[in-house]
Every structure is written in C-alpha cells, then in structure tokens.
Amino acid sequence: MANFTKWLGAGLGFTLGGPIGAAIGFAIGSFVDGFSEKDLLLEQGEYQSKTQNNRHVNTQSGDFEMSLLVLASIVIKSDGKIDKRELEFVRAQFLSMYGKERANNAFKLFKGIVKKEISARQVCIQIREHMSHASRLQLLHFLFGIAKADEFVTEKEVEEIRKIAGYLYINQRDFTSIKAMFYDESDNAYKILEITKSATDDQLKSAYRKMVKKYHPDKLQDLGKEHLQGAKEKFQSIQTAYEKIKKERGL
Structure with missing residues (x-):
C-alpha cells in the first residue's frame, strides 16, 4: 500500500478533491479495506496546506492520468457493457505512457473506478477549471481511441463523448475534427x-x-x-x- 500511495502522491494536484477525488477514494476502498476518500486527503496533507491560498492549481501529470481514468470509465460503460478490448486498450495506453509499474497501479485503480456511478458533468466542471484547452482536447482524443478499441463505435459512445466535450467547453468543430481522426x-x-x-x-x-x-x-x-x-x-x-x-x- 505504501508504494501505491507514493505513486498517487507523486503527481496529484487538483484531482485530490471534488468528484474525481471521491472516485479515487471509492476505487481504493474497493480493494483496500477501511480506506476512504478522507484517508486519501490525509495522505496529501502537505499538498493541501501548500495550495490553500491558490485556487487555480496547475495540472500535473497525475491529474491528467486520473482525469483519463475517470472519463474512460464513463465512456466504457455508456453502451451498457464493458468490452474486454476497451479495457485492454486502456491498459495498453497506460503501459505505453507510464511503464509497467505505474500502469499496473493505474489499471488497478481503474477497475475500482469503473464500479462507481460518476457524474460526467461534475467531473468535467472540475477538469475545465484547472486544465488547459489543449489538455482537454487530448483527453477527448484518448476517449475516441477507447471507443474505437473494439472496432465499432456505438452511437451511445459517440453521444457520451459529445456530452463530455460540451461539459469540457470543447466546441462542435473541435469535436468533429478529433472524431474524424478515428474514421x-x-x-x-x-x-x-x-x-x-x-x-x-x-x-x-x-x-x-x-x-x-x-x-x-x-x-x-x-x-x-x-x-x-x-x-x-x-x-x-x-x-x-x-x-x-x-x-x-x-x-
């Protein structure tokens, strides 16, 4: 558990709190008895004290990682089933980006997050308050990659990603542009x-x-x-x- 919390603390900023923090806490609690969102925040007491007076916290690598995990869980469940190929795509993407140890931690967390009902709107509000437009476009690109992983993008998946794009203040032109990269x-x-x-x-x-x-x-x-x-x-x-x-x- 020590290595896991060290990994979490290494690059997390704004995602410690709010709905994303709640999803992380829920996920950890699903495989660590007695662990809660409160425990996650206590692990990061130093971070909290340093950023108390800074409302706009810069996005860190871990924040982007956590945002990907939470949004990916929403898209994967949008068609009413969790396809193994989509899960493998997420794992493969994290392996290529983060290496084996970090990817294993991330995927372990992801399997907990996917069990929780999460409000896409609330998560996206949190993301857009802290993340640049370029980073939000990158999130969208990743989500279309997940949807295409099983070689068939359902209309429900497209609509879920469209909703997420709207919540992230990504306009229709940018949405259509990124979508076209996968067709x-x-x-x-x-x-x-x-x-x-x-x-x-x-x-x-x-x-x-x-x-x-x-x-x-x-x-x-x-x-x-x-x-x-x-x-x-x-x-x-x-x-x-x-x-x-x-x-x-x-x-």
Whole structure:
C-alpha cells in the first residue's frame, strides 16, 4: 500500500478533491479495506496546506492520468457493457505512457473506478477549471481511441463523448475534427482541418497553420513527456490530412 500511495502522491494536484477525488477514494476502498476518500486527503496533507491560498492549481501529470481514468470509465460503460478490448486498450495506453509499474497501479485503480456511478458533468466542471484547452482536447482524443478499441463505435459512445466535450467547453468543430481522426470517410481530411471541400487553396493553407498551432505537442509539455505521444498522434493526423488534400488538388 505504501508504494501505491507514493505513486498517487507523486503527481496529484487538483484531482485530490471534488468528484474525481471521491472516485479515487471509492476505487481504493474497493480493494483496500477501511480506506476512504478522507484517508486519501490525509495522505496529501502537505499538498493541501501548500495550495490553500491558490485556487487555480496547475495540472500535473497525475491529474491528467486520473482525469483519463475517470472519463474512460464513463465512456466504457455508456453502451451498457464493458468490452474486454476497451479495457485492454486502456491498459495498453497506460503501459505505453507510464511503464509497467505505474500502469499496473493505474489499471488497478481503474477497475475500482469503473464500479462507481460518476457524474460526467461534475467531473468535467472540475477538469475545465484547472486544465488547459489543449489538455482537454487530448483527453477527448484518448476517449475516441477507447471507443474505437473494439472496432465499432456505438452511437451511445459517440453521444457520451459529445456530452463530455460540451461539459469540457470543447466546441462542435473541435469535436468533429478529433472524431474524424478515428474514421475512414471520404471527407475526413477536410473535417480534421475544420474546413469544407469548397474551401479555397488559401483557406486550406490558413486552416492548416491554425490547426498546427492548436495541436502542437509543445502545448502539452507541462503534462510530462509520457503524454506527448498522444499529442504527436493528433499532430500527425493534421499533417496527413493536409498532405492528402494537397495531393488531391495537385498542390
């Protein structure tokens, strides 16, 4: 248990409290007898005292990790079942980002979180108060990856992610752009760049520059190098979409 709480304390900030903290406490309590959310906060007394007068706490790597776990649990349950392939996707993503020991801790916690009924709205309010727009876009990208893990995205999953996007103050254009990164349709390249097929070549170039700025991996540097791979995947989707349209147009 000592190693587990050390892992929790290493990178947690704003997610210690609120609905995310409650979910974490519930999850730990599901596999550690007598452990509660209160115990989790006591473990982090020093953190609490340091941030008492700082309402806006910076997002840390652990905060992003906990936010992923909680939102992933909501999406996975949205179609009324928990698919093994989706669980394996979560495990694989955490292995690639965090390494075996940290990923095992995270997945152990996830299996507890998924048992709890959680309000997506309340969780998203907590996230958006502390997390940058770029980080929230990265969360959305991860959630679509989970939904696609079983090779079939249900309408219920899409609607749950759409609701989450709205709660996170991610607009419809950004939602459609990220969603298009996971589908193979004729006009997806245009959707990814947030333009239509009627866009001029100058509008295409302008849209590309705008998207490169929005999705550049440097915007997630504060979250730690472990979260940059997902950012690079989004960035590559932008590059691929642009090159595809240029080729179609003979530019």
